Amino acid sequence: MSEEPEHHSTRSFKAAFDRLTGWSLALFEYLLAVGTIAVLILNIQTGISxxxxxxxxxxxxxxLLLVIHFWTEWEKRRKTGSDDT
Incomplete structure (x- = not known):
């Protein structure tokens, strides 16, 4: 049985899903780290709930996450010379 070649839309969807998954994991890790530190500081220093x-x-x-994300994406594209948007 021969495999059918993937359509361009399938490859694009897979690439977009991989980027979204990676971005979501980065978002979760970042919010967990920065959020935990910020909550502790705000809670201790100000006494708020x-x-x-x-x-x-x-x-x-x-x-902050958005700035860091777009900065790193821009740096990555600048270094590789890729203008794939």
Whole structure:
């Protein structure tokens, strides 16, 4: 039995899924690390509730994550010379 070649859309979907999965894992790891530290600092230093500290840490860490993510993607593309968007 011969295998059918993959269509371009299938390869594109797989590549997009791999990028999304990698990005989601990076997001989770980043939020876990930075969020935990931020929650501890906010909770100890200000005496606010843990829930308020979690919400504040989320608003602090998500913009930082986006900046770091797009910066590293830009650096990676610049180094490889790839303009694959």
């Amino acid at each position: 843990t829930l308020a500290a979690v919400i504040a840490a989320t608003f602090i860490s998500i913009p």
